[in-house]
Amino acid sequence: MSTPSPMLKEQLLTLDNPVFCCYLFWATVLVVKMLLMSLLTALQRFRYKIFPNEEDLFFKNIEVQFDDPHVERVRRAHRNDMENILPYFIMGLIYLSTDPSPTVACNLFRVAAVARILHTLVYAVYPVPQPSRILAFATMLLITFYMAAVVALRTLSFI
Amino acid sequence: MSTPSPMLKEQLLTLDNPVFCCYLFWATVLVVKMLLMSLLTALQRFRYKIFPNEEDLFFKNIEVQFDDPHVERVRRAHRNDMENILPYFIMGLIYLSTDPSPTVACNLFRVAAVARILHTLVYAVYPVPQPSRILAFATMLLITFYMAAVVALRTLSFI
Amino acid sequence: MSTPSPMLKEQLLTLDNPVFCCYLFWATVLVVKMLLMSLLTALQRFRYKIFPNEEDLFFKNIEVQFDDPHVERVRRAHRNDMENILPYFIMGLIYLSTDPSPTVACNLFRVAAVARILHTLVYAVYPVPQPSRILAFATMLLITFYMAAVVALRTLSFI
Numbered sequence: 001m002s003t004p005s006p007m008l009k010e011q012l013l014t015l016d017n018p019v020f021c022c023y024l025f026w027a028t029v030l031v032v033k034m035l036l037m038s039l040l041t042a043l044q045r046f047r048y049k050i051f052p053n054e055e056d057l058f059f060k061n062i063e064v065q066f067d068d069p070h071v072e073r074v075r076r077a078h079r080n081d082m083e084n085i086l087p088y089f090i091m092g093l094i095y096l097s098t099d100p101s102p103t104v105a106c107n108l109f110r111v112a113a114v115a116r117i118l119h120t121l122v123y124a125v126y127p128v129p130q131p132s133r134i135l136a137f138a139t140m141l142l143i144t145f146y147m148a149a150v151v152a153l154r155t156l157s158f159i
Numbered sequence: 160m161s162t163p164s165p166m167l168k169e170q171l172l173t174l175d176n177p178v179f180c181c182y183l184f185w186a187t188v189l190v191v192k193m194l195l196m197s198l199l200t201a202l203q204r205f206r207y208k209i210f211p212n213e214e215d216l217f218f219k220n221i222e223v224q225f226d227d228p229h230v231e232r233v234r235r236a237h238r239n240d241m242e243n244i245l246p247y248f249i250m251g252l253i254y255l256s257t258d259p260s261p262t263v264a265c266n267l268f269r270v271a272a273v274a275r276i277l278h279t280l281v282y283a284v285y286p287v288p289q290p291s292r293i294l295a296f297a298t299m300l301l302i303t304f305y306m307a308a309v310v311a312l313r314t315l316s317f318i
Numbered sequence: 319m320s321t322p323s324p325m326l327k328e329q330l331l332t333l334d335n336p337v338f339c340c341y342l343f344w345a346t347v348l349v350v351k352m353l354l355m356s357l358l359t360a361l362q363r364f365r366y367k368i369f370p371n372e373e374d375l376f377f378k379n380i381e382v383q384f385d386d387p388h389v390e391r392v393r394r395a396h397r398n399d400m401e402n403i404l405p406y407f408i409m410g411l412i413y414l415s416t417d418p419s420p421t422v423a424c425n426l427f428r429v430a431a432v433a434r435i436l437h438t439l440v441y442a443v444y445p446v447p448q449p450s451r452i453l454a455f456a457t458m459l460l461i462t463f464y465m466a467a468v469v470a471l472r473t474l475s476f477i
Contacts, residue, residue, distance in 0.1 A: 009332035014168035015257065021317035024253045028310045031246045035300060038242055052235060055289050066226075067384075076370060082241055082400055083356055087349045089249045090407045094342045098333065106317075130373050141353060151346045158339035158424075173327035174416065180476035183412045187469045190405045194459060197401055211394060214448050225385075241400055248408045265476075 012097055022106040023092055026113040030085050033117060037078040040124060044071045077124035084137070085116060088144045095147035098154045108143050115139035171256055181265040182251055185272040189244050192276060196237040199283060203230045236283035243296070244275060247303045254306035257313045267302050274298035330415055340424040341410055344431040348403050351435060355396040358442060362389045395442035402455070403434060406462050413465035416472045426461050433457035 011017055015024075045051055049059050050068040057064070092109065119136035122128045166176055174180055204210055208218050209227040216223070251268065278295035281287045325335055333339055363369055367377050368386040375382070410427065437454035440446045 008169075009334055010169040010328040013172060013256065013331060015313070016168055018317055020256070021314045024256070024310050025314040025317050027249060027253060028307045028314070031250050031303065032307050034246050035243070035303060038300070053232070053286070055286055055292070058289075073371070078242065082245070083396065084353070086245050086249075086400070086404050087352050087407075090345060090404075090411075091349050093249075094345060097331065097338075097342070110318075127371070127373055130376075133373070141356070144349065144353060148346045148350050151342050154333070155339045155343040155346070158336055158343050159428075167328075169328040172331060172415065174472070175327055177476055179415075180473045183415070183469055184473040184476050186408060186412060187466045187473070190409050190462065191466050193405050194402070194462060197459070212391070212445070214445055214451070217448075237401065241404070245404050245408075248405075252408075269477075 007099060009097075009099070012099055013093075017096075019100070019102045019105045020096055022109050023096055026109040027089055027092065029113050030089075030116060033120060034078070034081050034085060037074065037081060037120070037124070041071065041074045041078065044068075044074050073127070074124045077120055080119070080123070080137070081116070084140055084144075088112065088140055091144050091147045091151070095151055098151055100150060108147070112140045112143045115143075166258060168258070171258055172252075176255075178259070178261045178264045179255055181268050182255055185268040186248055186251065188272050189248075189275060192279060193237070193240050193244060196233065196240060196279070196283070200230065200233045200237065203227075203233050232286070233283045236279055239278070239282070239296070240275070243299055243303075247271065247299055250303050250306045250310075253310055257310055259309060267306070271299045271302045274302075325417060327415075327417070330417055331411075335414075337418070337420045337423045338414055340427050341414055344427040345407055345410065347431050348407075348434060351438060352396070352399050352403060355392065355399060355438070355442070359389065359392045359396065362386075362392050391445070392442045395438055398437070398441070398455070399434070402458055402462075406430065406458055409462050409465045409469075413469055416469055418468060426465070430458045430461045433461075 007017055013020055015021055045056075046058075048068055048070050049062050050065050050071050051057055051062070052064055052066060054064060092112075096105065115136045119133060119140075122132045122136060170176055172179055174183075204215075205217075207227055207229050208221050209224050209230050210216055210221070211223055211225060213223060251271075255264065274295045278292060278299075281291045281295060329335055331338055333342075363374075364376075366386055366388050367380050368383050368389050369375055369380070370382055370384060372382060410430075414423065433454045437451060437458075440450045440454060
């Protein structure tokens with residue numbers, strides 16, 4: 001991926017910037033992945049008939065119930081997504097506005113998104129032994145820290 | 160709502176773009192709605208004297224306590240907000256940057272915000288039988304999926 | 319901090335705008351602070367050997383366990399961060415796009431970030447009596463409400 005000519009700062013957050021387009025695509029993938037966690041939780045709730053509210057008791061003779069391991073596993077994975085992917089969205093956007101190297105930035109966006117998809121698979125879909133989940137988790141964490149370092153160094157004088 | 164002249168890409172995320180202004184207004188409404196959930200939780204905590212930390216025991220002869228149904232209901236509604244509204248904020252912003260139809264975009268912003276206000280009312284304020292909450296939940300979910308599809312199709316070549 | 323010449327709207331969300339640079343710096347600080355909460359949770363988990371998943375049992379003769387007060391305190395602080403800082407990120411960004419007074423905006427960004435660092439210290443690191451945490455919490459809340467009011471008044475006609 002190459003930018004044919006130097007980008008004006010005003011163009012960085014527009015479709016004229018291929019790096020922004022790459023961010024858009026992979027951020028969209030991650031938004032969809034996160035929303036699917038809600039549907040996966042709902043699926044587990046219906047499968048194991050575990051509902052947290054009186055008005056959700058869609059089957060006869062069941063009561064509100066919490067702490068089912070199948071449901072809670074998906075909810076922990078979902079919460080972990082919120083803890084990591086949502087700050088990453090903001091960090092990626094402001095990293096973009098500092099006009100980073102297109103090759104570096106695009107590859108970071110790709111690796112981060114794939115890592116979080118793997119994180120979901122090994123956490124919520126088909127649990128496998130560690131350190132698979134730790135590695136998937138650490139990948140996006142380190143990428144976000146790297147972006148933070150780049151932005152902080154560029155903007156340190158505006159403290 | 161009409162855009163008098165074609166927007167330059169650089170103007171999409173500025174107040175010169177009425178669609179951006181519409182996003183700003185409704186995103187602001189949703190931010191305020193989310194923050195009010197914190198205050199609603201605090202209200203329930205004081206009403207039922209349920210506090211999760213030693214240093215919060217503002218009344219005599221009470222102990223830290225969890226799992227109160229009135230408090231937990233508001234907290235589930237709040238968590239559901241984070242799971243859905245926060246990804247929607249990012250999705251709406253990047254959907255805007257693809258220069259969507261002003262009429263479609265503005266109506267999506269309006270419907271999504273009203274749906275989430277209704278979601279809060281039927282979940283945390285005055286619980287009513289299903290499927291009211293499911294419908295309110297599904298409305299923003301489907302809108303976010305639609306925006307994701309629009310953005311993904313526009314940026315697929317930047318994978 | 320002063321802007322030497324009036325900003326074009328297209329330049330507001332670029333490094334040419336010193337207010338945007340100030341937002342970038344302090345948003346980055348808060349992203350890093352939030353991610354450190356994950357590591358603090360992990361630290362507590364290893365210190366007290368409290369793990370929520372079968373595949374995380376890194377020590378012999380332990381079982382999955384929840385509700386440890388040391389771990390849960392950090393998790394509550396982390397959740398509070400998500401409830402407050404993530405909406406603030408979006409609110410700050412759209413507040414910026416309305417071209418606010420540079421002095422006011424920069425000071426709000428600074429105070430909000432410092433308040434949340436203090437919030438973490440008095441909640442998760444070294445618990446102290448109230449109202450320290452309430453004050454730290456209320457600071458960012460009020461700043462976000464102020465920004466929301468500014469944006470809502472500017473965009474009210476686009477409802």
